[in-house]
Amino acid sequence: MTAIVAALCALAAFLLFGFATDRHHELRFGHRLTRRHAGWYRATAWAAIAACLLASIGAWGAVFGPVAWVGLIMAGASASFLLLNLVPEGPARRSNHSASKRSTNNRSGAVIPTGTPVCVPGE
Amino acid sequence: MTRSFRKSQSTLHTWSGLLLGWVLFIIFVAGTAAYWRDTLNRWMRPETPRVEQPMQALQHAQHFLERKAPGAKAWFITMPTTETPGTFASWIPQPDPNAPKGKRPRRRRDTSVLIDATGTPVARDTRGGDFFYRFHFDLHYMPILWARWLVGVASMMMLVAILTGIVIHKKIFRDFFTLRRAKGQRSWLDGHNAAAVLGLPFHLMITYTGLVTLSAMLMPWAAIANYADRTKLYASIFPEAGDVIRVGHDAPLGDLSQFVRDGERRLGGPIGFIEVAEPGDAAARVIVTRASSAGLVTHGERIAYDGVTGRVTWRSPPPDGARTTYSAMIGVHAGRFGDTTLRWLYFLCGIGGTLMVASGLVLWTVKRREKLSDPTRPPFGFHVVERLNIAVIAGFPFGCAMFFWANRLLPLAMPMRGDREVAWLFMAWGLAVVLSLGLRPRHGWMKLLGGTAIALFALVAYDFVVMRPGLGQWILAGDWTLALVDGVLLVIAAALAWVAFRVRAHRNRPPRSARVRAHAVSPADEETVA
Numbered sequence: 001m002t003a004i005v006a007a008l009c010a011l012a013a014f015l016l017f018g019f020a021t022d023r024h025h026e027l028r029f030g031h032r033l034t035r036r037h038a039g040w041y042r043a044t045a046w047a048a049i050a051a052c053l054l055a056s057i058g059a060w061g062a063v064f065g066p067v068a069w070v071g072l073i074m075a076g077a078s079a080s081f082l083l084l085n086l087v088p089e090g091p092a093r094r095s096n097h098s099a100s101k102r103s104t105n106n107r108s109g110a111v112i113p114t115g116t117p118v119c120v121p122g123e
Numbered sequence: 124m125t126r127s128f129r130k131s132q133s134t135l136h137t138w139s140g141l142l143l144g145w146v147l148f149i150i151f152v153a154g155t156a157a158y159w160r161d162t163l164n165r166w167m168r169p170e171t172p173r174v175e176q177p178m179q180a181l182q183h184a185q186h187f188l189e190r191k192a193p194g195a196k197a198w199f200i201t202m203p204t205t206e207t208p209g210t211f212a213s214w215i216p217q218p219d220p221n222a223p224k225g226k227r228p229r230r231r232r233d234t235s236v237l238i239d240a241t242g243t244p245v246a247r248d249t250r251g252g253d254f255f256y257r258f259h260f261d262l263h264y265m266p267i268l269w270a271r272w273l274v275g276v277a278s279m280m281m282l283v284a285i286l287t288g289i290v291i292h293k294k295i296f297r298d299f300f301t302l303r304r305a306k307g308q309r310s311w312l313d314g315h316n317a318a319a320v321l322g323l324p325f326h327l328m329i330t331y332t333g334l335v336t337l338s339a340m341l342m343p344w345a346a347i348a349n350y351a352d353r354t355k356l357y358a359s360i361f362p363e364a365g366d367v368i369r370v371g372h373d374a375p376l377g378d379l380s381q382f383v384r385d386g387e388r389r390l391g392g393p394i395g396f397i398e399v400a401e402p403g404d405a406a407a408r409v410i411v412t413r414a415s416s417a418g419l420v421t422h423g424e425r426i427a428y429d430g431v432t433g434r435v436t437w438r439s440p441p442p443d444g445a446r447t448t449y450s451a452m453i454g455v456h457a458g459r460f461g462d463t464t465l466r467w468l469y470f471l472c473g474i475g476g477t478l479m480v481a482s483g484l485v486l487w488t489v490k491r492r493e494k495l496s497d498p499t500r501p502p503f504g505f506h507v508v509e510r511l512n513i514a515v516i517a518g519f520p521f522g523c524a525m526f527f528w529a530n531r532l533l534p535l536a537m538p539m540r541g542d543r544e545v546a547w548l549f550m551a552w553g554l555a556v557v558l559s560l561g562l563r564p565r566h567g568w569m570k571l572l573g574g575t576a577i578a579l580f581a582l583v584a585y586d587f588v589v590m591r592p593g594l595g596q597w598i599l600a601g602d603w604t605l606a607l608v609d610g611v612l613l614v615i616a617a618a619l620a621w622v623a624f625r626v627r628a629h630r631n632r633p634p635r636s637a638r639v640r641a642h643a644v645s646p647a648d649e650e651t652v653a
Contacts (some may be wrong), residue, residue: 003464017299017300018300021297022298023301060465064465067419067455070324071325071472073321074322074325074471074472077299077321078302078322079300081302081321084300112331
């Protein structure tokens with residue numbers, strides 16, 4: 001049971017780290033993240049990592065607990081990575097996101113016909 | 124950090140990762156499989172009954188040895204557990220004083236046996252999961268010393284690749300969750316970075332501790348400086364209880380399970396190994412060694428008993444700091460202490476490492492293909508890397524699938540059956556190499572990855588329908604460990620099939636130079652130029 005709590009803490013921590021990034025927050029919640037909120041997300045994520053260590057020691061003891069903790073952190077990070085990147089966003093979010101993407105790409109609102117060569121710096 | 128420094132690290136990363144990358148890939152695959160060594164040992168002997176009572180299985184093994192090798196010089200017994208297929212035992216016969224000098228010693232298979240939980244020798248001769256364990260650092264078909272040097276050098280290059288990889292990864296935290304899909308080289312780089320960064324603590328740990336396991340060979344200077352006589356070195360690393368002189372009076376050997384119980388109590392952990400010197404003689408001695416699964420520190424503490432009276436005659440001295448550190452590092456590397464959850468974490472990290480090496484090798488070609496002036500006639504070096512990638516990344520798993528098939532199909536009575544299974548692996552891998560050279564790269568990837576996927580799907584189906592027990596029977600019997608092996612094989616098969624389909628659907632993008640030209644010259648302009 002404690003092991004499951006530890007695993008959930010690791011997953012939660014990295015989901016929170018993911019949601020603290022502009023891209024994934026906007027993609028999932030449809031709005032931009034303020035700097036203050038991002039700070040809260042990160043602080044909670046660090047707290048979850050600490051809780052994961054305590055739960056790991058509770059489940060596996062003082063010798064194997066830290067080993068399990070590092071393993072769970074990697075597993076939590078990998079699972080979050082896959083969830084954030086591979087789970088499709090809902091239709092409402094998608095339209096929100098594409099709208100915001102459009103506005104980011106073309107803030108002037110001018111219509112750029114497709115097929116027109118666009119100069120991209122660095123290419 | 125200057126640009127030129129990062130550039131130099133980038134070059135080092137590319138070449139240290141590439142040159143022995145194929146060796147690293149097979150080391151990673153074998154090492155990852157070896158985390159399930161005991162499980163695979165059972166899965167590759169599917170008809171063997173489960174060991175429910177290890178002590179009872181040990182007693183059966185003792186009775187077997189008393190019948191089979193009553194007057195042997197020594198018995199060696201690996202303590203059975205509920206995870207193992209039975210009791211591995213071997214013996215050394217008494218030396219024959221009349222035998223001519225220089226005569227070859229008996230073959231190992233004549234003096235070793237696996238005894239199942241009921242006391243019957245297991246008929247299915249196979250290397251099982253032990254093959255992957257040994258192959259991980261001893262490779263095959265080559266002298267062990269050469270193999271270990273090769274593995275050691277590959278590991279050093281891996282360590283260099285990891286450290287330089289950290290230096291050249293500019294946005295390790297900002298790009299932590301970034302995966303840009305369907306963007307060619309960018310996607311490969313994101314995938315390679317994800318596999319590397321997400322499992323970075325494991326990759327660093329496993330490479331460093333892997334080097335530590337070979338440290339006495341790779342860096343012998345400390346031993347040379349401190350020990351003029353190598354036997355003294357070995358005596359201090361592996362303290363021995365001394366030789367046993369046979370007295371020639373028969374005396375019944377005590378019940379080995381009693382020695383094990385006493386050893387567990389005194390050493391504070393499960394016993395992994397039992398040695399019996401001069402069994403059946405009045406001078407018989409039993410030594411029990413603590414199991415490496417007992418703790419992070421894997422050095423085996425040992426206790427020697429008088430085999431007849433059960434009196435403790437010797438106990439290994441406590442290890443010094445250096446030996447404790449060394450064996451703790453080996454313990455972290457092998458993860459034998461781990462329960463099922465930890466073992467899964469190790470396994471998943473191993474998969475991550477395998478994907479990191481494979482994606483790095485493929486990335487080398489993806490990156491260079493973009494820059495080829497004429498993709499139909501790439502340079503020779505590009506050809507070599509591209510074909511070797513197919514031969515190893517797609518070919519070795521194909522060989523492993525055939526190894527499992529050989530385990531199921533070869534007749535049980537076949538002489539040297541275990542070696543034949545391994546030969547199947549290498550023959551199939553050889554065929555994969557030929558295919559990778561003969562087929563166009565896209566077809567090579569597709570056919571080998573698809574073939575491996577089909578072979579693995581078919582293997583699970585064969586077990587279920589023909590072999591019995593298979594997946595369904597294991598689930599019904601509640602043997603989730605073996606059911607999970609089939610489950611993992613199905614997941615691997617599905618993943619390989621998915622990659623094969625993606626390769627099939629893939630169309631090569633024109634090289635960057637062509638794309639730039641196409642951008643620079645619009646269709647209307649092209650007509651004018653023409």
